[in-house]
Amino acid sequence: MLSKKEFYHHFETASALNQKLINNVQNIIENVRVHQDEALFQYNQQFDNVELSTLEISQTDIDNSLDKISSELRDALKESYENIKSFQERIKHENVIGKNTSLIYNPLESVGIYVPGGKAAYPSTVLMTATLAEAAGVENIIVVTPPQPEGVAPSILAACKIAGVNRVFQVGGAQSIAALAFGTETIPKVDKIVGPGNQFVATAKQLLYGQVGIDQIAGPSEIMIIADETSEPEFIVQDILAQAEHDENARTFLLSTSKVLLEKVEALLPEAINKAPRKAIIEPSIQNFHYAILTKDNEENIEIANFVAPEHLSIQSSNPEQYIHKIKYAGAMFLGPYAPEALGDYNAGPSHVLPTNQTSRFTNGLTVNDFLTSHSVISYNKSTFNQLAEGAMEIAHTEGLYQHEESVRVRVNKVVQEE
Structure with a gap:
């Protein structure tokens, strides 16, 4: 039992990533970038002791997974899906349309989801990620999950079917993050990767951020x-x-x-x-x-x-x-x-x-809005332009960006035909 002072003294944040781990993950990333599927098959054997003839799980197997789980679990997964979807749709950002300035939202085109598969099977992770992407309107939802000797758990595949996942691949660890970031012969490149994972997954996401979007570095x-x-x-x-x-x-x-x-x-x-x-x-x-x-x-x-x-x-x-x-x-x-x-x-x-x-x-927890991008829209007529022109020129002149200033000035006295 600790006092506040004693707790502050003992408390430490999770250890920083060590250099040996970073070097190992960098090697995996580079191997996948260069050798693509060949490297993925190799790592499936090396890390998971599973030899596969194909990385992708067939759509037939995904469709049939609902019949391989109990009716109780099937109902529970569907109930969870509906609750998640309902909540996320309620909090989804809407376009903000103004007279001169607006903010427009669009869904990402493709998302990769990492679903852990080491100590247990986690269909809940599928629902808590893919449902959000589906609610956002993402067209291509890809799941990667570590291969298992007896095959990926039907509960995970059933959750994928319920949540609208498009494709599922049997590959895990840092190698799966690299595959999603670069694309391989089989696995498509995505715009963003989400989902929890071990320290190898977290390190790969951190190293590949910029090549691909990520949700967070999970500890x-x-x-x-x-x-x-x-x-x-x-x-x-x-x-x-x-x-x-x-x-x-x-x-x-x-x-x-x-x-x-x-x-x-x-x-x-x-x-x-x-x-x-x-x-x-x-x-x-x-x-x-x-x-x-x-x-x-x-x-x-x-x-x-x-x-x-x-x-x-x-x-x-x-x-x-x-x-x-x-x-x-x-x-x-x-x-x-x-x-x-x-x-x-x-x-x-x-x-x-x-x-x-x-x-x-x-930062905050994952929401439907993490699967949206936004851009502003700016539109002025001559009258509203004139209201801002003097201020813009003054700031541009102060910053020494003279062509910025001139790009405003040239419009001040110019009259063009407006639709």
């Missing part, structure tokens, strides 16, 4: 829970474990003004960890990256939350609404005991692709 997943004496300890314990089971490096933060509540939770954790099917992942996460922090008051809770800027912020104390306008930095907020972060992962509506590692201080 270990994290949750912060604010609780008090009214909170239910068993809810909190399971929320902590739910985050820790993502990854050995996942980070969990529990803030409370109640020492009794903190002690109850810490007493329940060991038994809950021992019962967890994913104990091997959860245990190191809790041992190395779990913080229980005793705070003085709500203001201290707010200060620490804004400092950490957590990916997920679960407020299970009384009157959680008081925090809404005081917390400036969080990927997503979950209010009350019946809004567990797990609902946000699966079917609440907002995407679960969220900023980590304090990056919510300058």
Whole structure:
């Protein structure tokens, strides 16, 4: 149990990418750029121990995937899709049309989505990314996911079918990011790559940004829970474990003004960890990256939350609404005991692709609007031009950009036929 001062002393952001990792990923990127599909087949064998005759999954297999999952899962995926689509359509930017100046939005033409496939299959990642691209109007939605000895999970393919994915390829890691960035004989080049992945994927996205657009550089997943004496300890314990089971490096933060509540939770954790099917992942996460922090008051809770800027912020104390306008930095907020972060992962509506590692201080979670571009439109007649001309010439002259000045001046006394 830490005080605020002790927590600040112990807290560190995720480690910076090391040079050896960068060099390895650069080599992979260059190999894919030069050798294309040949390199992808090689890496499938080297990293995933899977030998394939083709990289692309057939449309028939995607279509048939809905029959290979239970009706319960099929219904759950469809419900999640509808909730996500409805929410994203509500927040989608609309064109802003003015008399002289406007802002026009257009969807990206092609998007690549990375769907992890190492420790588990994640159909939710498909829904939380592809549905947004579909809602934006993206024409070509491409999924890449690591190959599996028994084939890509039907649940992932079913989610692809439901969310309107056009093509699916069996390739993962940094090599898949390079393939999407450059294009290969089989995999088309895309405009933007989104979706979470391991450190190789994150490094490849960082190195290739500029060649291709990206959503963010994802770090270990994290949750912060604010609780008090009214909170239910068993809810909190399971929320902590739910985050820790993502990854050995996942980070969990529990803030409370109640020492009794903190002690109850810490007493329940060991038994809950021992019962967890994913104990091997959860245990190191809790041992190395779990913080229980005793705070003085709500203001201290707010200060620490804004400092950490957590990916997920679960407020299970009384009157959680008081925090809404005081917390400036969080990927997503979950209010009350019946809004567990797990609902946000699966079917609440907002995407679960969220900023980590304090990056919510300058960015936000993935939305439909990340799949749109915008451009301004400027149109003036002679009268409105004259209202701005003198000011524009003055600024241009001050900056020493004399042809800018002249391009305005030449129009001042010139009369042209206007439609």
